[in-house]
Each structure stands twice: as structure tokens, then as C-alpha cells.
Amino acid sequence: METMTTSHSLRSTSINPANLIELELLSQIVTQKQSANDIRGSIPYLAKMAQIIDNQRLETTVAASSPQQQQLQQQQHTLRLLQADAHRQLGQAYMKIGQYIQAEASLTITIQRLESLLKDDNAATSHSIIVNQLIEGYDLLKECFELLGKPHMVQGMENRKRKYTTPAPAPTQATASKDKSSP
Known part of the structure; x- marks a missing residue:
């Protein structure tokens, strides 16, 4: 009798396949609820999606080669983007119902x-x-703080947003000539 090798098992170095199926089903339910203007009804499903994504762990190998390390970093990057998006959607739904x-x-x-x-x-x-x-997130959180009556937090969001929307100052003549003289 042959035994199954681990290459046929349901292991994933990215997102657990069972979680992918659950996320897809939850996403369909959220779409149905929100298209019927049932924002309140979509929140438990959005929260479950955020929970699944937050609890996702990537398998790391101790002696990962450079290509494997790059792939793992890319997967971590993608996972954090998914986490940010899941919480943004949940936050927007909460705002729409006044929570x-x-x-x-x-x-x-x-x-x-x-x-x-x-x-x-x-x-x-x-x-x-x-x-x-990030700028969209600052705007959403700023709106939330306005509705909560937290003017100091509104100002904080404006300051943080300004860091990314204000162009960097052009180098002055003194800095440009100083840079040329540096080896």
C-alpha cells in the first residue's frame, strides 16, 4: 500500500486554501448584502474576513535561499495589503451605520x-x-474623528496626510553646490 507524500497535502506557503474558499464565500455574501443596502448585515461577514486574514500565518523556512526569501517577503507584503484592505472595508461599513x-x-x-x-x-x-x-485611510479616519468630535485627532490626520501630499522642497543653490563638492 502506497503512502501519500507531503507534496500532495494541502500545505500552503501563502494563504491556506481552505481560508481562500471561506474568504470567497464571505466576499460573495458581503457583495449580496451591500448591493441590497444591508450594510449592517454585511458587517459580521466583513469582520470574519478581517479575522481570517489577520490570523493567516506564512510558513517560513529557517535556511531560506535568496529567491525563497524574496518570495516570502512578497507574500508578507501582499498579506499586509490584504489586512489593510479588509480593515478599511470593515471601517467604512461601520461608518455607514454610525458606529x-x-x-x-x-x-x-x-x-x-x-x-x-x-x-x-x-x-x-x-x-x-x-x-x-494611506491618504485615503487618513481621509476616512479624519472624517471619523470629525464625527466623533475629536478636533485634535482631525488635525493629526491632516498633518500625517500632508507628509505625503506636500511636494518635497527643491534643493537650494547652497545645497546643490555643497553636493557637487562632496566626493
Whole structure:
């Protein structure tokens, strides 16, 4: 009698296949609920999706080669993007039904994930996408703080957003000539 090898088992170095099926079904339910304007009814499903994605763990090998390490970093990057998006959707749903404290919590997680990605991100193409998502997150959280009556937090979001929307100052003549003289 032959035994099954591990190559045929349901192991994943990215997202658990069973979770993918569950996420797809939950996503379909959310779409149905929201298309019928049942935002409140979609929230438990959005929360479950966020929970599944948050609890997803990637398998790491101790002695990963450089290509394997790069692949793992890309998967971690994608996972954090998914986490940020799941919490953004949940936060937006909470805002639509007036549950601003829950919206604040979810949107704060979104911003934390995106800011973390910016710190670790080396790819210029995904950098601009992340910055755009981060600016959207700041706007959503700012709106939430306005509705909660937290003007100091509104100002904080405006300041953080300004960091990404204000162009960097052009180098002055003194800095440009100083750079030329450096070896």
C-alpha cells in the first residue's frame, strides 16, 4: 500500500486554501448584502474576513535561499495589503451605520498596516499605490474623528496626510553646490 507524500497535502506557503474558499464565500455574501443596502448585515461577514486574514500565518523556512526569501517577503507584503484592505472595508461599513468608535479601530489598523508597508517597501511601483491607499485611510479616519468630535485627532490626520501630499522642497543653490563638492 502506497503512502501519500507531503507534496500532495494541502500545505500552503501563502494563504491556506481552505481560508481562500471561506474568504470567497464571505466576499460573495458581503457583495449580496451591500448591493441590497444591508450594510449592517454585511458587517459580521466583513469582520470574519478581517479575522481570517489577520490570523493567516506564512510558513517560513529557517535556511531560506535568496529567491525563497524574496518570495516570502512578497507574500508578507501582499498579506499586509490584504489586512489593510479588509480593515478599511470593515471601517467604512461601520461608518455607514454610525458606529464611529468601531470604525476608528478598524481604520487605525488599516493605517498601521500601510505605514508599516511603506517603511519596508523597496519597490517604487507599489510605493505610490500604498501612499494613495494611506491618504485615503487618513481621509476616512479624519472624517471619523470629525464625527466623533475629536478636533485634535482631525488635525493629526491632516498633518500625517500632508507628509505625503506636500511636494518635497527643491534643493537650494547652497545645497546643490555643497553636493557637487562632496566626493
